[in-house]
Amino acid sequence: MKVKQINANDTHELRHKMLRQGLPIDECVFKGDEDDQSFHLGAFVEGKLVSVASFYFDRNHDFDEPNQYRLRGMATSPDHQRKGLSQELLKMAFPIIKQNFCSLLWCNARSSAVGFYQKAGFEKMGEEFEIPTVGPHFLMYKKLG
Numbered sequence: 001m002k003v004k005q006i007n008a009n010d011t012h013e014l015r016h017k018m019l020r021q022g023l024p025i026d027e028c029v030f031k032g033d034e035d036d037q038s039f040h041l042g043a044f045v046e047g048k049l050v051s052v053a054s055f056y057f058d059r060n061h062d063f064d065e066p067n068q069y070r071l072r073g074m075a076t077s078p079d080h081q082r083k084g085l086s087q088e089l090l091k092m093a094f095p096i097i098k099q100n101f102c103s104l105l106w107c108n109a110r111s112s113a114v115g116f117y118q119k120a121g122f123e124k125m126g127e128e129f130e131i132p133t134v135g136p137h138f139l140m141y142k143k144l145g
């Protein structure tokens with residue numbers, strides 16, 4: 001397994017399959033994908049991209065930290081789940097975020113994935129809320145020491 005920085009476009013196939021199934025492919029282009037501070041990571045197994053995650057310099061005013069990153073588009077292909085790939089992507093991302101002088105990473109976590117984020121050290125903030133067409137979520141965050 002290899003973790004590498006990838007282009008935003010490379011994430012589209014997995015985002016579509018795992019996060020936006022049945023929706024137009026345009027829904028897989030996220031705001032800020034091409035911003036200078038954004039970065040995208042991918043895990044490759046036998047040369048095939050099987051897990052992706054994207055990180056954006058994006059402030060959520062529910063948190064006091066002035067400099068924050070947002071995590072989006074975390075997805076692992078079904079036949080490669082629960083093998084630690086997403087965890088590896090996060091491990092590679094944390095120091096990059098810290099190098100950018102940001103000490104907080106937040107995300108809108110699907111309720112079904114809350115356990116994954118908790119294992120990675122994220123905490124829930126507030127009540128469950130609904131994102132239309134996507135489903136129930138929790139705001140979650142991790143402070144990067």
Ligand SMILES: CC(C)(COP(=O)(O)OP(=O)(O)OC[C@H]1O[C@@H](n2cnc3c(N)ncnc32)[C@H](O)[C@@H]1OP(=O)(O)O)[C@@H](O)C(=O)NCCC(=O)NCCS
Pocket residue numbers: 018019051074075076077080081082083084085086087088108109110112113114115116119
């Ligand atoms: C959530 C998701 C990205 C996790 O990817 P993954 O590569 O399977 O995760 P990892 O293997 O790195 O998991 C790390 C740990 O979290 C656990 N875990 C993974 N998914 C979990 C879940 N949904 N609930 C609870 N724990 C979970 C793993 O068992 C593992 O635990 P361990 O360290 O004790 O073995 C993947 O299941 C996925 O693509 N789901 C569909 C899309 C989605 O919901 N994305 C998140 C949107 S917010």
